[in-house]
Amino acid sequence: MARSDSGESVLERAVRIFEAFTPETTTLAVSEIARRAGLPLATASRLVAEMVRHGLLARDDDRRVRIGLRLWELASRASPTLSLRETAMPVMEQLQASIGHHTQLGVLDGDEVLFVERLSAEHAVINYTRIAARLPLHASSSGLVLLAYGSTTLQERVLAGPLPRYTPATVTGAEELRELLARVRRQGFVLCPGHIHADATGIAVPIRTADRQVAAAVSVIVPNDERARARLPALTAAARSIERRLRDDPAAPPSE
Amino acid sequence: MARSDSGESVLERAVRIFEAFTPETTTLAVSEIARRAGLPLATASRLVAEMVRHGLLARDDDRRVRIGLRLWELASRASPTLSLRETAMPVMEQLQASIGHHTQLGVLDGDEVLFVERLSAEHAVINYTRIAARLPLHASSSGLVLLAYGSTTLQERVLAGPLPRYTPATVTGAEELRELLARVRRQGFVLCPGHIHADATGIAVPIRTADRQVAAAVSVIVPNDERARARLPALTAAARSIERRLRDDPAAPPSE
DNA sequence: CATCGCCCTCCCGTTGAATGGGATGGCGGT
DNA sequence: ACCGCCATCCCATTCAACGGGAGGGCGATG
Numbered sequence: 001m002a003r004s005d006s007g008e009s010v011l012e013r014a015v016r017i018f019e020a021f022t023p024e025t026t027t028l029a030v031s032e033i034a035r036r037a038g039l040p041l042a043t044a045s046r047l048v049a050e051m052v053r054h055g056l057l058a059r060d061d062d063r064r065v066r067i068g069l070r071l072w073e074l075a076s077r078a079s080p081t082l083s084l085r086e087t088a089m090p091v092m093e094q095l096q097a098s099i100g101h102h103t104q105l106g107v108l109d110g111d112e113v114l115f116v117e118r119l120s121a122e123h124a125v126i127n128y129t130r131i132a133a134r135l136p137l138h139a140s141s142s143g144l145v146l147l148a149y150g151s152t153t154l155q156e157r158v159l160a161g162p163l164p165r166y167t168p169a170t171v172t173g174a175e176e177l178r179e180l181l182a183r184v185r186r187q188g189f190v191l192c193p194g195h196i197h198a199d200a201t202g203i204a205v206p207i208r209t210a211d212r213q214v215a216a217a218v219s220v221i222v223p224n225d226e227r228a229r230a231r232l233p234a235l236t237a238a239a240r241s242i243e244r245r246l247r248d249d250p251a252a253p254p255s256e
Numbered sequence: 257m258a259r260s261d262s263g264e265s266v267l268e269r270a271v272r273i274f275e276a277f278t279p280e281t282t283t284l285a286v287s288e289i290a291r292r293a294g295l296p297l298a299t300a301s302r303l304v305a306e307m308v309r310h311g312l313l314a315r316d317d318d319r320r321v322r323i324g325l326r327l328w329e330l331a332s333r334a335s336p337t338l339s340l341r342e343t344a345m346p347v348m349e350q351l352q353a354s355i356g357h358h359t360q361l362g363v364l365d366g367d368e369v370l371f372v373e374r375l376s377a378e379h380a381v382i383n384y385t386r387i388a389a390r391l392p393l394h395a396s397s398s399g400l401v402l403l404a405y406g407s408t409t410l411q412e413r414v415l416a417g418p419l420p421r422y423t424p425a426t427v428t429g430a431e432e433l434r435e436l437l438a439r440v441r442r443q444g445f446v447l448c449p450g451h452i453h454a455d456a457t458g459i460a461v462p463i464r465t466a467d468r469q470v471a472a473a474v475s476v477i478v479p480n481d482e483r484a485r486a487r488l489p490a491l492t493a494a495a496r497s498i499e500r501r502l503r504d505d506p507a508a509p510p511s512e
Numbered sequence: 513c514a515t516c517g518c519c520c521t522c523c524c525g526t527t528g529a530a531t532g533g534g535a536t537g538g539c540g541g542t
Numbered sequence: 543a544c545c546g547c548c549a550t551c552c553c554a555t556t557c558a559a560c561g562g563g564a565g566g567g568c569g570a571t572g
Binding site: 009010011012015018019021023025026027050051054056061070074075076078080109151 | 266267268278279281283310311312317323324326328330331332335338363365372407
């Protein structure tokens with residue numbers, strides 16, 4: 001009567017349980033969790049109980065389950081990337097206020113950009129979700145910056161892999177992408193007119209740590225018709241300002 | 257040759273691995289992790305490898321390990337408390353700017369206050385760490401507010417348990433605490449002169465969701481000599497402003 | 513007030529995923 | 543070439559985890 005299907009670690013299942021939660025459904029019943037994570041009810045119940053014991057999940061007054069703050073606490077306390085986020089925040093807000101469009105702070109995670117901060121304009125071209133969104137490296141301005149300054153193994157992996165098309169303007173050719181990356185390194189910034197959303201242009205610049213490693217990218221999204229390049233000085237100034245704060249702060253230097 | 261000491265789930269060990277990381281040591285070698293988490297090297301190595309596969313940990317170019325952004329992503333994407341944090345942030349910053357002292361946003365987690373936002377004054381009475389710090393409920397202003405409006409089972413648990421003393425002013429008597437909580441409910445705020453740091457006074461007010469549940473507490477820390485009560489109007493105004501934003505936002509209503 | 517439907521937890525015999533001591537293979541310093 | 547340290551791999555052993563089903567609670571419906 002034991003494990004019928006095999007090869008599933010507790011950890012794997014725990015992660016699947018976390019993934020069952022979404023911004024729309026922040027609390028779930030155990031049976032819901034079991035359904036979404038594809039687990040037998042008994043297993044889900046036991047695993048949830050244990051996760052609650054460790055603070056990874058929390059229970060409501062009724063028996064519904066939500067994600068525990070412990071998870072966030074563990075992540076925030078000890079991630080250099082997130083202390084970078086804290087350091088950059090005030091500058092990001094200033095930038096957003098002066099530019100009046102979507103302003104984002106993206107870092108490399110896996111083979112994608114993860115946006116750790118995302119300030120939205122009230123009436124903007126595109127409606128973005130708040131934070132913790134991901135985009136592919138080859139089709140977003142931040143992604144291209146992070147890729148251009150990333151390790152060669154990363155570049156080769158991305159160039160070799162499939163390069164999905166989102167709009168007619170998306171760069172999907174390996175050779176074309178290679179040249180674009182070279183240009184990014186030469187210029188120190190990137191302009192992406194309509195690469196991922198047909199009617200929006202992304203502009204991104206790198207943020208470097210004291211040892212010249214690129215740790216993150218700042219980007220803004222403007223409508224295609226605006227003179228995108230005119231935004232560049234403000235963007236570069238913001239990047240410099242964040243870099244200055246990074247050097248002053250006793251924050252660790254994150255590379256990846 | 258198997259399990260010599262028993263009764264340790266993978267989850268438990270995974271959490272201990274996370275806890276091995278601190279703000280000071282954001283990256284660790286596997287052997288370090290093994291030492292800190294009290295695990296055999298082989299076990300640590302295998303577990304770390306699996307956690308990396310799931311994005312819970314990340315590896316540097318050298319082989320050192322850091323906490324994966326996936327953890328933060330999972331937590332941020334689906335926690336109502338953290339979207340409350342996002343909503344409250346601008347107001348918190350305004351409050352900090354106008355008051356010029358430590359300004360904090362605390363929520364109930366377990367039987368403690370967890371500060372999800374903490375804006376520090378440059379030259380302040382006490383030097384706080386950035387975020388994700390915890391304080392006991394009975395000895396902090398935010399804690400007292402959260403406790404006063406918390407469930408009776410929570411209150412009984414805290415009143416029954418030990419009430420550690422931090423300063424001569426700390427409330428350590430169960431009866432005394434019970435009366436203080438009643439006063440907090442009557443007044444709608446709390447003043448804590450020197451309860452946890454001898455030379456600082458905390459002031460806290462509750463933040464309520466649309467259904468009148470207390471979801472969080474806003475607090476400021478001022479030196480004892482200042483007229484602490486004079487800060488109250490600004491604090492209340494900030495709380496009201498956050499409540500207004502909560503009602504407007506399509507954010508879930510967190511209670512615990 | 514029974515009955516039904518749904519949800520959750522506990523029970524318990526079974527078993528394979530996890531374990532950990534030690535061998536193996538790197539890497540850097542001397 | 544040798545040593546010290548680190549990390550991964552190997553593999554026989556075994557206990558933590560498994561999951562079907564029983565049992566109990568809760569609310570809605572007839």
